Amino acid sequence: MKGVEKAIDKEFPQSTKRVCAKDLYSNFKMKWGGPAFHDLFWRAANATSAHAFNKAIDEINRLSRPAADYLLSVNQQWSKHEFDPAITFDHNTSNFVESFNAVINELREKPVLTFMEGIRNHFMEKFAERMAVADSLQMHEPTPYAKEILDYNIHGSNQCMVIQAGGGEFEVLEGTKPHPLDILKGTCLCGGWQVTGIPCKHAYRAFT
Ligand SMILES: [Zn+2]
Structure with missing residues (x-):
């Protein structure tokens, strides 16, 4: 991962970085478990405004100061309110990466060209499926x-x-x-x- 991080910094210097909120929560709950922390953590993670985020963090702080300090010390983005509005992509977990992994799992053992070709085929099919959905929509009809x-x-x-x-x-x-x-x-x-x-x-x- 360290190599990937360096390469991203070099090639995409303006990119912002997110940490998966689900992974962050797994670490968090080892020290601060229970339904109260769970609810407040996800309220903070899914907050789309600084106000809502701060309110959740304040409540965590009331239960445990170190818990709030721990979350505030995370230096990658994990709460929706931090995300760049130019991107309009509000995922704060890596679930979508996991479905990508599921696709490449069966290709992993293959030689690299077969592996790449497999990914390309998969996306051709995906794009075709989505294009068919888009074609069936009226001009200003939203996607499902x-x-x-x-x-x-x-x-x-x-x-x-x-x-x-x-x-x-x-x-x-x-x-x-x-x-x-x-x-x-x-x-x-x-x-x-x-x-x-x-x-x-x-x-x-x-x-x-
Ligand atoms: Zn609104």
Whole structure:
């Protein structure tokens, strides 16, 4: 891994690095186990805003200062709020790498060219499958994955209220908490829109 890290620094100097939150949690729970730490850890890991992250870390800190210090000392990204919004890729576990590993497992023993050709074939098939899905969609119809998130956000938007509007800017109330929102910039205080690239429930409320 050390060699890979060096090569990435050299070839992709602007890239940010993430550590798998699931692996981080496995280490974390050896010292700080139990459902309270579990819930707070995943609240911190899945937080799309600094505010939500800090709230979870504060609660961990109340239970154990060393636990909070340990998490804050991790120097690679693992909480969604840290992710670069230009990437709009919000995965904080390496599950998708594991499915890639599952694919290459059967090829591992093969000579290198057969190995590469096997990977290429696999992706040709994957791309073809996705192209077929894309072809079946209407012009502005979201993909099934985006639709799932959108449906969830549309459902959640029912509990929100728009209290102010001017230009592309809105303030959306969820309960008593205001969420400043900028439709033209694609930003919301909750951070969900920025991190995933898919409008959050507050944005959806403002749209409708
Ligand atoms: Zn939002």
